[in-house]
Amino acid sequence: MLGGGQLGRMFTSAAQSMGYRVVVLDPDQNSPAGIIADQHICASYTDEQALKQMAEQCAAITTEFENIPASTLAFLEQRTVVHPSSTALAKTQNRNVEKRFINSLGIATVPFASIHSQEDLIAATHSVQFPAILKVATFGYDGKGQIVCENLDAALQAFEALGQKECVLEQRIQLDREISVVLARSENGEVYNFPVAENVHVNGILHSTRVPATVSSAQQQTAIEMADKIAAGLNYVGTMAVEFFVDQSGNIIANEIAPRPHNSGHYTLDACHSSQFEQQVRMLCGLASGDTSLITPVVMINLLGDVWGSSQPNWQAALQLPNVKLHLYGKKEARVGRKMGHINVLDDAAESALNQASQVFEALKAD
Structure with missing residues (x-):
């Protein structure tokens, strides 16, 4: 795994539970993924000696974020299996390149x-x-x-x-809501979609995700078809996400591609038969897909460093409730705007899950 943040940590946990040994390369000696990996190579993403060591030890390599240099993946591709490819990553690292690529597929952007x-x-x-x-x-x-x-x-x-x-x-458009599609695509081009998620952002950071989304089934199908077309256009292998705008006329407009598991897919850890991270392992290792169907409606809420305030959050507000699942990322320091964890609230209906999630979130902030 290239990258030692929370996405790498959740991938590492999924891979280890499936019997794999995981090597993480990350320059931070306290990276969340590095501290639980079987081996942590503490080096920069352009350190050729470290990359050679990684390639020698790993049967397959993937990434947890898109800002790793595409040249790093190209270097590793000469030595072992790498997904996503350097060419796929390069199309998603620059917003101008990404939007032109999306438009070239006949898919609208703003x-x-x-x-x-x-x-x-x-x-x-x-x-x-x-x-x-x-x-x-x-x-x-x-x-x-x-x-x-x-x-x-x-x-x-x-x-x-x-x-x-x-x-x-x-x-800027007249925005009605935001949705996202998380999918997994295999080496032979088979695509496995998770249920469409509906997202709320605060100050540019994802705050909450609810599933099922409130958009129509036709709109959901349109978003899924667009995301699958983008994945095919990238010849993508692994787990990825596409974020969409829904304007007030109901049009689906592509916003951004995330060539990796995505924050809006964290609900899959508890609400789906297989998580987005298990799917990332499966696609990388050439295994059959897991079951991506929804078990129960769910609302995910991000826990940023803001929640910590001057002390620890009131964890009992979450842990005393059997349908609330707490996931913390093992980060050493809580900072404003830093993603420290999330909660998944499971319920028979998304609306009641949303209400309870909001109550728990407010209670967590109480000193």
Whole structure:
């Protein structure tokens, strides 16, 4: 596993429970995945000696986040099995490249323009209406590196604030809701979809996910077909997610690709027969797919460092309830905006699960 964060940790746990030994490469000696792995190679993602060591020891290698250099995967591909491929990863690391790729498949995105200069911003006013969002093209996540712009002057100031790095200007739409599709795709192109998730973001970070989603079955099927088409276009192998906007006219619009398990798929740990991480192991190792069907309605809520405040959260608020599942990531330090864990609330109905999840979340914050 390239990457030692919480996604790597949950993959490592799934792989070990299935009998595999896991080597994690991550530069942080206290990485959540590294501390539970069978072996932790503490090195940078461009350290060729470390990568050679990893390739020699591993029958197959995967990643937990998309910002690992594609050149690192290309280096490893010469030596062992690597999924996702370097070419698939490269198409998802730059927002401009990603959106053009999605459009090339005949799938809609919001109107956007690639921005490399102030002149590009001025020219973009012919194709993108304000208000809009200016985002850095690379290394942006969880709302980082993006600024809402009400007009051209604001966009020019935002471009300066973002260091005049390559950006994408995205038109804001009349948003009804956000959904995502998590899927697993095998080496022979078979695709296994998890149920469509409905997501709520706060300050650019996913706050909650509910399943089943409240969008129509036709809209869910459209999103699934789009996600499957994107996976096929990438010749993707492994677990991945596609985030979608649903506008107020009911149109499904592709937002972002995550070439890895996704935060909005954490509900699968408790509410599906097989989790997204088990599926990642299965696809990487050439095994048959697990059962991705839903066992029970569920609501997942992220636990950020904000919940800690000046002390530990009130864990009894979650642990005393038999239908609330607590997952903590083993991170040493709680910081504002940092993902520290999540809860899954299981119920016979998603609406009641949502109500209880909200109550538990508020109770966790009580000192």
